[in-house]
Amino acid sequence: MQSFRSDFLWGGAVAAHQFEGAWNEAGKGPSVADVMTVGSASRPREITTGIQAGKNYPNHQAIDFYHHYQTDIKLLAEMGFKCFRTSIAWSRIFPQGDEPVPNEAGLEFYDRLFAECLKYQIEPIVTLSHFEIPYHLVTKYGGWRNRKMIEFFVRFADVCFKRYRKQVKYWMTFNEINNQTGFHDEFCLFTNSGIKVKSNENAEKLMYQAAHYELVASAIAVNHGHQINPAFKIGCMLAMVPLYPLNSQPHNIMLAEKAMQKRYWFTDVHVNGYYPTFMEAFLQQHHYRTDITAADRYNLKHGTVDYIGFSYYMSKTVKYDENNPAYDYDDYSSDVQNPFLPASEWGWTVDPEGLRYGANWFNDRYHLPLFVVENGLGARDEISSDGKVHDDYRINYLREHLLQLKKAVVEDGIDVLGYTPWSAIDIVSAGTGQMEKRYGFIYVDKDDQGKGTLKRIPKDSFYWYQKVIASNGEQL
Ligand code: BGP
Helix, strand or coil: CCCCCCCCEEEEECCHHHHCCCCCCCCCCCEHHHHECCCCCCCCCCECCCCCCCCCCHHHHCCCHHHHHHHHHHHHHHHCCCEEEEECCHHHHCCCCCCCCCCHHHHHHHHHHHHHHHHCCCEEEEEEECCCCEHHHHHHHCHHHCCHHHHHHHHHHHHHHHHCCCCCCEEEEECCHHHHHCCCHHHHHHCCCCCCCCCCCCHHHHHHHHHHHHHHHHHHHHHHHHHHCCCCEEEEEEECCCEEECCCCHHHHHHHHHHHHHHHHHHHHHHHCCCCHHHHHHHHHCCCCCCCCHHHHHHHHCCCCCEEEEECCCCEEECCCCCCCCCCCCCCCCEECCCCCCECCCCCECCHHHHHHHHHHHHHHHCCCEEEEECCCCECCCCCCCCCCCCHHHHHHHHHHHHHHHHHHHCCCCCEEEECCECCCCCCCCCCCCCCCECCCEEECCCCCCCCCCCEEECHHHHHHHHHHHCCCCCC
16 A cells, blocks of 8 residues: 655654754854844733843754754754754845855855755755744844845845755745734734834734745745756645634635635745735735735746645634624634534644644645645653653644644645654754643753753653654654
8 A cells, every 4th residue: 555655754853943052153144033032822921122131032042053963963863863854944044134254164164964854864955044033134124024134035045045055955945824813913024024013013014015025035945946046846835723713604615715815825926926816905905005016926927836845733614704704804803613523731732633624725816836844733741750751642642643744744745745743852842931831752851931951852752753754754
């Protein structure tokens, strides 16, 4: 029976700002992530206007991968990783973001890191912008509200493509580009946009403008990448959160459909190279007068992606509200609890079948290979009296999701390139800034106050995943 492809890319994922640390070493400039403090499930992270003395900035040291990369990669190799998804910290390469010449010391770090991966035949999978941009681009240009960002991003992408063209084959441009659909001001900043919405601004209008510039920048980068190395596979990266109707009431069905359009139109542009009709109509009806030029449309058409990378953690459920007859999905007011699904401590539903549903949804529409580049369970792991971490709940979560992914491959015939669960090793949580929301196969001794020895301890899931990889997903 057909199962995962023989060259299936098993691995794990992380992002530079959440695990590298060394936030100001070897010429690195501050990034947006470096000015964010720790938060909690109920309190969003605070975005400071520059580094303030006495505050806890979890990303500054993170798990100090920068100085542990050799021993950490060795552990990943022991698990049997075929690939490792990470991102390049933009402000290591261009500390300010707008200078003409890159920082050689920053480039050298990734030379060493990718060489270390390849030493163990681990293929690096690289995201260019994973929830961070150089902070200077925020203060000077207002982040992605500014068209000049296209030029800065493309320069950064070109430098990376050229420098690592022999070591890296799989790339992604922006992490979870569609998560900015929740356009509330704090969210805009901590996604890739670097935007702080002012009180007299229309956040939604701003989000569509920023997203447009990002999509154009992505398309130009994809086009350049294909010229730099025609063997490159360059993908987009979406957060797949299926939006189910609460029940069969037609208003709920239509709202779920419109909500899916609103969250996933980014994929249409990345894959087809043009805006879908519903989005053109939406922008027009709202009089957003988005700055979209003929040259932009040309660039979108000539920089379409090779595969769809996506994260999958949860599904959501939506309910029609008669005060919102336009079916305008809003993740604060439209979402309701799904009576059939449990949720994690942080309120994320656990819905393995949603992974198969999401994979089918992408496959039906776009007919491109898929890559599951994030999937995992955030939990408060504890070291037991035997010195080990018994995370059977994580094993169950991953097993159930892999069983559904297998159905997507075997029963639905979907081409899935690989699976890189979040996270390869414990790292700082993007949403809360906490260390205590852990996802890794490897425990790292560090707490929310920034204290700990940074010692690495393989969890039970480490040994379970080792067998999964060795059996190419047959032994779950
Ligand atoms: C995704 C992001 C990651 C990551 C993960 C878990 O949205 O791409 O960067 O952190 O979610 O989220 P959190 O860390 O907030 O639990």
